[in-house]
Amino acid sequence: MSTVAGEMDHHDHHHHAPSGITRWLFTTNHKDIGSMYLWFSFIMFLVGGSMAMVIRAELFQPGLQLVDPHFFNQMTTVHGLIMVFGAVMPAFTGLANWMVPMMIGAPDMALPRMNNWSFWILPFAFAILLASLFMEGGGPAFGWTFYAPLSTTYSSDSTALFVFSVHIMGISSIMGAINVIVTIMNMRAPGMTYMKMPLFVWTWFITAFLLIAVMPVLAGAVTMVLTDKYFSTSFFDAAGGGDPVLFQHIFWFFGHPEVYIMILPSFGIVSAIIPAFSRKKLFGYSSMVYATAAIAGLSFLVWAHHMFTTGMPVAAEIFFMYATMLISVPTGVKVFNWVATMWRGSISFETPMLFALAFVILFTIGGFSGLMLAITPVDFQYHDTYFVVAHFHYVLVSGAIFSIMAAAYYWLPKWTGHMYDETLAKWHFWCSLISVNVLFFPMHFAGLAGMPRRIPDYSLQFADINQIVSIGGFAFGLSQLIFLAVVIKCVRGGEKAPAKPWDGAEGLEWTVPSPAPYHTFETPPEVK
Amino acid sequence: MSTRLITALLASIPLAASAQSQLxxxxxxxxxxxxxxxxxxxxxxxxxxxxxxxxxxxxxxxxxxxxxxxxxxxxxxxxxxxxxxxxxxxxxxxxxxxxxxxxxxxxxEDASEAEVTVLVTGSQWKWHYKYFDRDVEYFSLLATRQDQINNRLEKGENYLLEVDRPLVLPTDTKVRFLVTSDDVIHSWWVPDFAVKKDANPGFINEAWTKIDEPGIYRGQCAELCGKDHGFMPVVVIAKEPAEFEAWISEQEAIAKAAKEEEQRLLSMSMSKDELMELGERVYLGSCAACHQPNGEGIPGVFPSLKGTAMVMNDKPGHINIVVNGKAGTAMQAFGNQLSLRELAAVITYERNAWGNNTGDLIQAADVNEYLNK
The missing domain is CATH 1.10.287.90 (Helix Hairpins)
Structure with missing residues (x-):
């Protein structure tokens, strides 16, 4: 440990920070890279969001008004891909880059050059994906789940670009995950045992293992799509001895752990914020760690609950139903822990806390609909309807994204050295909270009443619900511009932030000044 | 922008309150x-x-x-x-x-001891129903007119949930569905039966229902299956067993008569006006979803028919691809979907519409040569 720190010291004497664009191109500093990840993710959030606006505008009324169905399908597909791989995942990687070294008392990430590369290949991946929309025949139009044979025999030639860009995203994620694991295993400050690590570090540690396990599976799936389409293989073509359902097994073996990749770091964030603003220790630290590990383990055993209608044997349906229901036990433990932490605390409602509280409630609602979806006989009715769309947007938007917002407000003073504008931030919160529910709650009803997902036009009985949903969508989209304003304002100035702006906060990151100096913990702190 | 939003918001309130939408x-x-x-x-x-x-x-x-x-x-x-x-x-x-x-x-999941079996086949973007042990099979296509979808006509009560030929089933009878697909994955769904089953190409799935009450039940394709995924509804009419029996016998008779009529047609020829008029109708119903009403297709996805080599010069190739389809692409075989008369008409139409003007007239007998090839 001390040799590593010594070497870092040594490097620093020769450090001449380049200026201008090269500072960002060549940087190996975890804070710079973290900032780039976060900005990139926010830009992708706006790009993916504007595609959602196109979708909601088309669905504002029955009939085809603005776009043709083929383009509509491209919008739903690319919206999903961008939000998953471009917005949520890079946001978490950005937070990990900024916070993990500072939370464990390390001077930087363990593999800084790889860190630079894992960020800088991302813009190319998304440039390729977005450029494919302008090809003849349009971009990918088979849903972010790219089920074969719609994505093979029946897709346009942009599929090759889609496959290539997913490969790059996967490489980036795997490198990021390796970096997190190596950093956490080797660079903890003396005394920082595993069971003393902040939960954000723990949840990311587990997430990183999930990433390494499943991103190669996704890479395999896209590669088989590529060879089926262009090189006459028949992995997913019955005429050549393949099986289209095999694709779904492979995809969801990646896809379900992927869902937890997008929520476990949220659990870590919320487990930091709720105790801070309740001024009370987290109720059950070790049970939170075990619950996270249990959720991660179970995530490998539930993939086929996405496929109940594909015609599985009853025994398989029962296994996947039970395994899926079981996930609600460790998830429940988490929610109960947060509530018990708040209980008899001394609660205040700054913006990070507001987003964290909204997270707990809305994520739990998403959990309830998840439990309903786990029940196989009823899933036959819910499957591929707006009920599912409502479910996963509750856990991903008012879940993952709200936790990212909470994290941003919580650590902005540390990143920028300024307090953000609390009034404007509260506007952002309340506008987001109301609009997100106007946007996603009625979708439950549309789905139950029988509206399939991924349709550009619908029968008249769904007209009212869709109009309300679209209005909520536009309002939610506009509300995020307030967030942009708050962040820019905070970066440019504002009230000076102390080293520890939140009196209840705990952790090493609050022991360094605000803004955090370019290099922190060059001498490792002693953790007791 | 904001005033328009507010107006829309206000406008939607009475709508929502008065709506009888199911929740x-x-x-x-x-x-x-x-x-x-x-x-x-x-x-x-x-x-x-x-x-x-x-x-x-x-x-x-x-x-x-x-x-x-x-x-x-x-x-x-x-x-x-x-x-x-x-x-x-x-x-x-x-x-x-x-x-x-x-x-x-x-x-x-217990589909045993079914009394009636129907083979349900999905294809882009329609359903095909075939009754086992009976000589009845047909395609079921969206019946909503394009003008309604494009907001040029007022939308009907069953907008997007109506088909030309619904599936007819008996009540109080255990009906088994064998579900499969000709191209991509579709999913056959009727909420009122709680039946949703994926149609996988190359594999057959099983589902069943036993309907208690006569009536019309509507559903939709539930698995994204390409451009017109939103436009392939399912409509089922449930009739009392006796009525169903009468209906299916009648259908068998109609199918038999139609076959005989086809044979008779082989020796007859139709005029250009007749062919073009029928051809346009068939084209808009069966071809325009991909090749577009103006024949220009969608570049990179669906080929254009306007002035292209096959349509202009290669008459045998043109008839063959319409009748037998093209493996490995979205181009289906229409030989078993359309009658000889309709096939002849639509090929004639394609060879003479949109300025193609080849002057070729295709007759039922010309098409027959390529059938079952």
């Missing part, structure tokens, strides 16, 4: 669909109770234990008893949910 899952018209509905409501109520307890505790905490009221934080944490309790109780609730769910699932 919950249907109870359906079969014993299974009723059981599924009951299960759905049970789980929903359990979730509600848990929600009230958990969120209630949160709100009590948020109201009573706030710093602004001077509440001092307690210091308790970790309590093994409580933690075991909130692990075990949810587990027991789950067991309580799993029991009825498992029973219903077993009932749903």
């Amino acid at each position: 919950n899952l249907t109870q359906g018209v079969t014993e299974i669909s009723q059981r599924v509905y009951d299960l759905h409501m049970t789980i929903f109520y359990i979730c509600c109770v848990i929600g009230v307890i958990v969120f209630g505790a949160m709100f009590v905490s948020m109201i009573l234990h706030r710093k602004s009221k001077g509440h001092k934080p307690a210091t308790f944490h970790e309590n093994v008893k409580v933690e075991i309790l909130w692990t075990v109780i949810p587990f027991l609730i789950l067991v309580g949910m799993a029991i009825p769910a498992t029973k219903t699932l077993f009932a749903m």
Whole structure:
């Protein structure tokens, strides 16, 4: 440990920070890279969001008004891909880059050059994906789940670009995950045992293992799509001895752990914020760690609950139903822990806390609909309807994204050295909270009443619900511009932030000044 | 922008209030669909109770234990008893949910002893129904007119949920569905039966229903299957068994007569006007979804028919591809979907519309040569 720190010291004497664009191109500093990840993710959030606006505008009324169905399908597909791989995942990687070294008392990430590369290949991946929309025949139009044979025999030639860009995203994620694991295993400050690590570090540690396990599976799936389409293989073509359902097994073996990749770091964030603003220790630290590990383990055993209608044997349906229901036990433990932490605390409602509280409630609602979806006989009715769309947007938007917002407000003073504008931030919160529910709650009803997902036009009985949903969508989209304003304002100035702006906060990151100096913990702190 | 939004928001309120839109899952018209509905409501109520307890505790905490009221934080944490309790109780609730769910699932998956079997085949973007042991099979296509979809005509009551030839089934009879696909994955779904089954190309899935009440039941394709995924509804008419028997016998007779008529047509020829008029109708119904009403297709996805080499010069190739399709592409074989007359007409239409003007007239006999090749 001390040799590593010594070497870092040594490097620093020769450090001449380049200026201008090269500072960002060549940087190996975890804070710079973290900032780039976060900005990139926010830009992708706006790009993916504007595609959602196109979708909601088309669905504002029955009939085809603005776009043709083929383009509509491209919008739903690319919206999903961008939000998953471009917005949520890079946001978490950005937070990990900024916070993990500072939370464990390390001077930087363990593999800084790889860190630079894992960020800088991302813009190319998304440039390729977005450029494919302008090809003849349009971009990918088979849903972010790219089920074969719609994505093979029946897709346009942009599929090759889609496959290539997913490969790059996967490489980036795997490198990021390796970096997190190596950093956490080797660079903890003396005394920082595993069971003393902040939960954000723990949840990311587990997430990183999930990433390494499943991103190669996704890479395999896209590669088989590529060879089926262009090189006459028949992995997913019955005429050549393949099986289209095999694709779904492979995809969801990646896809379900992927869902937890997008929520476990949220659990870590919320487990930091709720105790801070309740001024009370987290109720059950070790049970939170075990619950996270249990959720991660179970995530490998539930993939086929996405496929109940594909015609599985009853025994398989029962296994996947039970395994899926079981996930609600460790998830429940988490929610109960947060509530018990708040209980008899001394609660205040700054913006990070507001987003964290909204997270707990809305994520739990998403959990309830998840439990309903786990029940196989009823899933036959819910499957591929707006009920599912409502479910996963509750856990991903008012879940993952709200936790990212909470994290941003919580650590902005540390990143920028300024307090953000609390009034404007509260506007952002309340506008987001109301609009997100106007946007996603009625979708439950549309789905139950029988509206399939991924349709550009619908029968008249769904007209009212869709109009309300679209209005909520536009309002939610506009509300995020307030967030942009708050962040820019905070970066440019504002009230000076102390080293520890939140009196209840705990952790090493609050022991360094605000803004955090370019290099922190060059001498490792002693953790007791 | 904002004033328009507000106007739209205000406009939507009376609409929403007066709407008779259904907001919950249907109870359906079969014993299974009723059981599924009951299960759905049970789980929903359990979730509600848990929600009230958990969120209630949160709100009590948020109201009573706030710093602004001077509440001092307690210091308790970790309590093994409580933690075991909130692990075990949810587990027991789950067991309580799993029991009825498992029973219903077993009932749903038992397709044995069916009296009527229908082969349901999905293709882009229509359904095909074939009754086993009866000489009846047909395609079922969206009947909503393009003008309604494009907002040029007022939308009808069953907008997007109407087809030209619905599936007809008997009531009080166990009906088995064998579900498959000709191209991509589709999913055959009728909410009132609680039946949703994926149609996988190259594989056959099984489902069943036993309808309690005569009526018209509507559903849609539930799996994204390409451009017109939103435009391939399912409509089922359930009739009393005797009525069904009469209907299917009548259909058999009609199918037989149509075959004889086809043979007779082989020796007749139609005029250009007749061919073009019928051809346009068939084209708009069966071809325009991909090749577009103007014949120009969608570049990179669906080829253009306007002035292209095959249409202009290669008459045999043109007839062959329409009749037998092209393997490995979205181009289906229309030989078994359209009558000889319709095939002849639509090929003639394609060779003479949009300025193609080849002057070629195709007759039923010309098409017949390529059938069953």
